[in-house]
Amino acid sequence: xxxxxxxxxxxxxxxxxxxxxxxxxxxxxxxxxxxxxxxxxxxxxxxxxxxxxxxxxxxxxxxxxxxxxxxxxxxxxxxxxxxxxxxxxxxxxxxxxxxxxxxxxxxxxxxxx
Amino acid sequence: xxxxxxxxxxxxxxxxxxxxxxxxxxxxxxxxxxxxxxxxxxxxxxxxxxxxxxxxxxxxxxxxxxxxxxxxxxxxxxxxxxxxxxxxxxxxxxxxxxxxxxxxxxxxxxxxxxxxxxxxxx
Numbered sequence: 001x002x003x004x005x006x007x008x009x010x011x012x013x014x015x016x017x018x019x020x021x022x023x024x025x026x027x028x029x030x031x032x033x034x035x036x037x038x039x040x041x042x043x044x045x046x047x048x049x050x051x052x053x054x055x056x057x058x059x060x061x062x063x064x065x066x067x068x069x070x071x072x073x074x075x076x077x078x079x080x081x082x083x084x085x086x087x088x089x090x091x092x093x094x095x096x097x098x099x100x101x102x103x104x105x106x107x108x109x110x111x112x113x
Numbered sequence: 114x115x116x117x118x119x120x121x122x123x124x125x126x127x128x129x130x131x132x133x134x135x136x137x138x139x140x141x142x143x144x145x146x147x148x149x150x151x152x153x154x155x156x157x158x159x160x161x162x163x164x165x166x167x168x169x170x171x172x173x174x175x176x177x178x179x180x181x182x183x184x185x186x187x188x189x190x191x192x193x194x195x196x197x198x199x200x201x202x203x204x205x206x207x208x209x210x211x212x213x214x215x216x217x218x219x220x221x222x223x224x225x226x227x228x229x230x231x232x233x234x235x
């Protein structure tokens with residue numbers, strides 16, 4: 001399982017764009033990159049997933065360089081409700097889609113009014 | 114989207130008793146479910162992989178006789194904490210993945226997480 005490294009914490013003002021970078025130097029060819037959001041006392045919630053280049057959905061963008069050794073989660077115009085812990089996970093689908101993942105420490109994002 | 118539920122959402126029990134936590138995939142079948150434990154201000158730690166119809170696979174350091182896992186159907190996995198002690202107090206979270214033929218989101222895979230169960234052992 002690829003090990004990931006993220007900043008422990010970040011602060012941002014409301015309305016700003018936030019970029020959280022994750023390093024995964026030993027990512028394997030079959031690995032995908034997935035980001036989750038977790039609020040206190042809740043289970044993680046899927047944000048976005050990608051393999052290479054750029055992926056965008058209604059809540060975030062994910063930028064992955066060609067070497068795939070890192071990825072950046074971009075949250076546009078954050079609000080107070082985006083205050084949470086964000087986890088970067090790297091892993092491959094196994095046995096038809098059932099992935100065993102290891103959570104890193106995550107990045108605690110604090111949005112300031 | 115797919116929904117995973119857990120029951121109970123919180124439980125308080127006395128030291129020495131056993132507690133069962135249920136994890137259900139509500140609108141999809143999950144051959145494999147995962148159980149995590151999370152202590153305050155820490156990350157999720159994978160405890161075991163629960164496979165329908167077979168024995169669970171435990172991570173190193175997790176006592177299989179203390180944390181009994183049963184995955185009797187494609188929509189239900191249970192975690193029983195036996196002879197609970199205060200150090201077992203934690204937030205327990207399960208997750209489930211959809212089978213290949215049910216994926217409709219276009220994603221390669223996705224784990225859907227339950228809301229968690231807060232266990233307090235007194």
